[in-house]
Amino acid sequence: MRMPETWVILNPMETLDKLAKHYDLEARTRLEKPHESGIYSQNLKTLNPENSRLGFGCAELFAFLDEKQIRGKRVLDIGCGAGADMIYLNQLFSPQTITGIDISNEMVQLASKRFVGSNLKAIQTSIHEFEEQQHYDQIISNAVIHLNQDKSRIFQKIYTLLKDDGEFLCADFMTEQPVAPQLLEEFLASGGLFLFGGLESKEVYLNGLAEAGFEEVEVLETRSFDPTNQIQNLLTQNPALLKSLKQSKFLIVILKAKKQAQYQLISLYCPQCKMPRKIRHYPSLNQQIHRTLCKNFPNTLFEPCPSCERLEIEAPMQYHDMDAKKMAVVLPPEQKHLQSELARSLLEPMQKQMPHYRFNLCFGLAELQKFR
Numbered sequence: 160m161r162m163p164e165t166w167v168i169l170n171p172m173e174t175l176d177k178l179a180k181h182y183d184l185e186a187r188t189r190l191e192k193p194h195e196s197g198i199y200s201q202n203l204k205t206l207n208p209e210n211s212r213l214g215f216g217c218a219e220l221f222a223f224l225d226e227k228q229i230r231g232k233r234v235l236d237i238g239c240g241a242g243a244d245m246i247y248l249n250q251l252f253s254p255q256t257i258t259g260i261d262i263s264n265e266m267v268q269l270a271s272k273r274f275v276g277s278n279l280k281a282i283q284t285s286i287h288e289f290e291e292q293q294h295y296d297q298i299i300s301n302a303v304i305h306l307n308q309d310k311s312r313i314f315q316k317i318y319t320l321l322k323d324d325g326e327f328l329c330a331d332f333m334t335e336q337p338v339a340p341q342l343l344e345e346f347l348a349s350g351g352l353f354l355f356g357g358l359e360s361k362e363v364y365l366n367g368l369a370e371a372g373f374e375e376v377e378v379l380e381t382r383s384f385d386p387t388n389q390i391q392n393l394l395t396q397n398p399a400l401l402k403s404l405k406q407s408k409f410l411i412v413i414l415k416a417k418k419q420a421q422y423q424l425i426s427l428y429c430p431q432c433k434m435p436r437k438i439r440h441y442p443s444l445n446q447q448i449h450r451t452l453c454k455n456f457p458n459t460l461f462e463p464c465p466s467c468e469r470l471e472i473e474a475p476m477q478y479h480d481m482d483a484k485k486m487a488v489v490l491p492p493e494q495k496h497l498q499s500e501l502a503r504s505l506l507e508p509m510q511k512q513m514p515h516y517r518f519n520l521c522f523g524l525a526e527l528q529k530f531r
């Protein structure tokens with residue numbers, strides 16, 4: 160088996176450099192030989208035919224965006240390419256500003272030439288280097304994160320760039336199963352296929368976003384994607400690769416992560432001394448949970464536990480997979496002794512309202528991992 164180009168793994172700056180050159184060439188080639196990107200609906204093609212030919216993304220995002228989050232607000236497009244999503248977003252939702260960032264100089268040039276109006280701008284920079292004092296209401300990225308190997312760092316950066324109640328919408332190539340290391344090595348070693356070298360499972364994204372601090376992470380759509388056309392040559396030379404490729408199950412996934420930093424403190428009983436203790440409640444996230452907790456645990460003095468002063472505060476988090484139709488309410492592990500009461504008072508009413516969903520209580524992220 161060919162060995163990977165070691166610098167791809169060892170030196171992220173050189174990886175970005177290689178990516179930038181690749182996308183410089185993509186921008187030039189697309190201009191010389193225009194073709195439909197294949198992701199935009201007929202309505203959008205009619206609205207702006209030229210723009211639909213300059214998209215490089217993997218999914219149309221607009222149906223998943225919340226107009227309230229964007230109209231008159233600040234938007235950031237990470238890896239904006241030739242600005243196709245920015246231009247459509249501007250036409251459809253009238254944001255105050257949209258900033259696009261991309262490491263490819265030629266993509267940024269192409270985008271900037273096409274912008275009409277002063278509320279759109281594109282900057283040549285990587286997400287790692289990008290600094291901005293004013294935060295964003297909405298961040299999008301379309302077919303970008305999979306190109307990068309340090310996803311956790313990117314998710315942390317996105318979290319810090321968002322305002323409270325800001326939202327991140329991401330469409331990307333992922334896999335259902337963890338990717339076999341051999342497959343990644345093949346990708347990294349083989350010409351244009353280094354583009355798949357950062358491919359990772361949906362799990363890595365969901366965990367990375369939760370670890371970065373996002374309180375609500377939803378999978379909005381999962382489509383299977385067959386990459387065999389793209390890598391036909393490689394496959395005929397290497398049947399073992401075809402096997403591991405099939406095992407990984409390629410996907411295009413659209414997911415949304417919400418930063419819910421505005422919270423109220425509510426109290427549950429301290430498991431040690433049985434005095435009320437506080438947990439964070441995010442109003443726009445968990446109205447129903449809040450109501451149920453307050454009803455069933457009325458002793459909600461909003462005070463620190465006076466006896467043991469143990470105030471380890473952890474958010475109730477909601478994990479929502481619309482595709483698999485399942486939802487988990489994640490609570491601090493210390494609340495496990497309340498499991499049966501919480502299941503009765505919290506999950507049963509939800510289950511009645513949405514019988515086609517599977518609900519679960521998870522105490523801590525480790526339990527959430529199993530539930531996924």
Ligand SMILES: C[S@@+](CC[C@H](N)C(=O)[O-])C[C@H]1O[C@@H](n2cnc3c(N)ncnc32)[C@H](O)[C@@H]1O
Nearest residue numbers: 182214215216238239240261262263285286301
């Ligand atoms: C497949 S294209 C998608 C472009 C655009 N989002 C669209 O939908 O048309 C990926 C783009 O992400 C950019 N990119 C990749 N990694 C990046 C990073 N770390 N920071 C900024 N841009 C990045 C590439 O230069 C490329 O233009």
